[in-house]
Amino acid sequence: MRPVDAPIVTAAEMRAAEAACFAGGASQTALMEAAARAIAREAARFAMGRPITVLAGAGNNGGDAFGAARFLAEQGFDVVVAALGQAGGGAAAMRSRWSGATVALHEAPVRPLVVDGLFGIGLSRAITGAPAAAIERLRAGADFVLAIDIASGLDADSGEARGIVLRADATLALGAVKRGHFQGAGIGASGALLLDTLGLSVDSPVRMLARPRLAAPGAADHKYTRGLVGVVAGTMPGAARLAAGAAARGGAGYVVLAGEDAGVPFDAVVQRAAIDPERAAAVLVGPGLGRGDMACTLCEEWLSSDLTLVLDGDALSLIDADSLRLRTAPTVLTPHAGEFARLFGEPSGDRIAAALDAAQRSGAVVVLKGATTIVASSSGEARVHRPSSWLSTAGTGDVLAGLVAARLAVTKAPFRAACEAVWLHARAAALAGPALVADDLAMHIPIAIAECL
Numbered sequence: 112m113r114p115v116d117a118p119i120v121t122a123a124e125m126r127a128a129e130a131a132c133f134a135g136g137a138s139q140t141a142l143m144e145a146a147a148r149a150i151a152r153e154a155a156r157f158a159m160g161r162p163i164t165v166l167a168g169a170g171n172n173g174g175d176a177f178g179a180a181r182f183l184a185e186q187g188f189d190v191v192v193a194a195l196g197q198a199g200g201g202a203a204a205m206r207s208r209w210s211g212a213t214v215a216l217h218e219a220p221v222r223p224l225v226v227d228g229l230f231g232i233g234l235s236r237a238i239t240g241a242p243a244a245a246i247e248r249l250r251a252g253a254d255f256v257l258a259i260d261i262a263s264g265l266d267a268d269s270g271e272a273r274g275i276v277l278r279a280d281a282t283l284a285l286g287a288v289k290r291g292h293f294q295g296a297g298i299g300a301s302g303a304l305l306l307d308t309l310g311l312s313v314d315s316p317v318r319m320l321a322r323p324r325l326a327a328p329g330a331a332d333h334k335y336t337r338g339l340v341g342v343v344a345g346t347m348p349g350a351a352r353l354a355a356g357a358a359a360r361g362g363a364g365y366v367v368l369a370g371e372d373a374g375v376p377f378d379a380v381v382q383r384a385a386i387d388p389e390r391a392a393a394v395l396v397g398p399g400l401g402r403g404d405m406a407c408t409l410c411e412e413w414l415s416s417d418l419t420l421v422l423d424g425d426a427l428s429l430i431d432a433d434s435l436r437l438r439t440a441p442t443v444l445t446p447h448a449g450e451f452a453r454l455f456g457e458p459s460g461d462r463i464a465a466a467l468d469a470a471q472r473s474g475a476v477v478v479l480k481g482a483t484t485i486v487a488s489s490s491g492e493a494r495v496h497r498p499s500s501w502l503s504t505a506g507t508g509d510v511l512a513g514l515v516a517a518r519l520a521v522t523k524a525p526f527r528a529a530c531e532a533v534w535l536h537a538r539a540a541a542l543a544g545p546a547l548v549a550d551d552l553a554m555h556i557p558i559a560i561a562e563c564l
């Protein structure tokens with residue numbers, strides 16, 4: 112199945128869940144048989160009758176592979192297993208049940224479907240030498256690679272490549288999806304992500320972002336109760352106008368664009384005026400703000416206010432992460448990788464862990480943007496989402512910042528608001544389609560909202 116709202120685990124969390132399952136009386140062989148059956152089911156779908164090469168390493172990932180080969184052969188598929196090393200532990204039992212053709216990895220025949228059971232969450236060092244050469248040869252010749260649990264060569268936590276990676280067209284995650292599927296080289300090397308939980312009970316405060324449930328305004332609502340968003344314009348007023356337009360379409364009742372050079376807003380609900388602190392439910396500071404003296408002063412003024420803030424773009428270059436802890440009102444930060452590194456230091460491999468650390472340190476909700484976007488709260492919750500790569504165009508971050516401010520004004524709940532905004536932003540991108548520009552994105556927000564009512 113395609114995972115939705117699924118927990119995302121580290122290798123250590125996965126091993127703990129497996130251990131709890133065994134402590135509850137389940138046998139390792141039974142779990143591996145269930146895994147093998149699930150892999151054979153998916154492989155059969157992708158093979159469509161074509162010959163299959165199954166790669167089997169020495170660990171349990173290889174055990175899953177030997178079991179899958181047996182089930183596929185029983186269904187009549189032409190299967191060869193290419194093995195690396197001597198299977199031990201539970202994998203040895205699976206190997207002993209396989210009586211079909213087996214060759215060494217370096218002799219693996221190139222076939223249309225390759226099932227990758229070389230290494231899973233137990234990868235402990237870089238793949239180099241003869242196995243790396245075999246991987247390159249097989250990938251070049253295969254039409255389709257199905258990875259068992261995780262593509263071989265990916266670090267299960269950070270998604271970083273350790274030596275060569277056998278890039279997959281689809282990955283069947285076993286038990287739970289892993290952090291490495293969403294990060295680093297794992298973004299490009301996992302292909303379509305599928306999940307079989309194998310009946311394991313896994314929970315985590317880190318989950319895939321699900322479609323939010325939104326409510327239409329109530330009969331008693333008016334423009335102020337629905338939430339007034341203030342957007343502070345600076346030296347590049349176009350960015351603030353874009354954010355204001357997104358905030359207006361994101362459900363805010365009223366949007367005020369403030370600044371000397373704000374220009375004429377192009378949306379009826381966006382007024383050019385000063386932001387009334389008594390009425391503003393959320394204020395966005397940063398898109399196109401500039402970094403000069405004026406921008407510094409504005410930033411300091413808003414930071415010292417007791418208003419809910421979204422800090423984006425230039426504001427993120429003018430603030431100090433630790434001073435945010437002094438704020439009494441909620442703060443949401445929306446940095447891209449460069450802004451994040453400036454504020455909190457270069458993240459180690461695991462960006463999810465880095466975003467959680469940053470949220471804890473600053474006390475703010477952190478939206479770490481990129482090919483995978485992570486929403487992290489200071490209480491240790493995170494939601495992870497992979498939007499369309501067509502978002503990688505100027506101005507889409509301003510749209511997201513405006514959306515966060517709008518959802519904050521509506522919900523008054525920072526983590527929830529950031530999650531809603533990230534989902535709506537990605538959905539609007541999917542609706543806008545290829546070659547989108549930031550203005551198209553804003554136009555599609557109402558359709559994305561309609562899908563959540």
Ligand SMILES: NC(=O)C1=CN([C@@H]2O[C@H](COP(=O)(O)OP(=O)(O)OC[C@H]3O[C@@H](n4cnc5c(N)ncnc54)[C@H](OP(=O)(O)O)[C@@H]3O)[C@@H](O)[C@H]2O)[C@@H](O)CC1
Pocket residue numbers: 129139142143146168169170171172173175201229230231232233234235236237238239259260261285286
């Ligand atoms: N527990 C269960 O019942 C279930 C587990 N499941 C499955 O188990 C998988 C985890 O299995 P695992 O822990 O055995 O580790 P795995 O990924 O097979 O690799 C370890 C082996 O590879 C070797 N090795 C590592 N790096 C290497 C390198 N670069 N080059 C060469 N060798 C290298 C390493 O050698 P060592 O480091 O010990 O020298 C060891 O021999 C998991 O992803 C899922 O598929 C599911 O079916 C659910 C049921």
Ligand SMILES: Nc1ncnc2c1ncn2[C@@H]1O[C@H](COP(=O)(O)OP(=O)(O)O)[C@@H](O)[C@H]1O
Pocket residue numbers: 424447480481482483484497498499500501502503504505506507508509510511
């Ligand atoms: N490769 C990518 N795949 C998916 N989304 C991306 C990718 N690169 C950037 N994005 C998204 O595009 C937006 C860019 O924001 P940002 O870098 O702040 O740009 P800008 O400041 O020009 O608005 C973010 O929402 C980010 O998640």
Ligand SMILES: [K+]
Pocket residue numbers: 172227228229230231258259260261262263
């Ligand atoms: K694998």
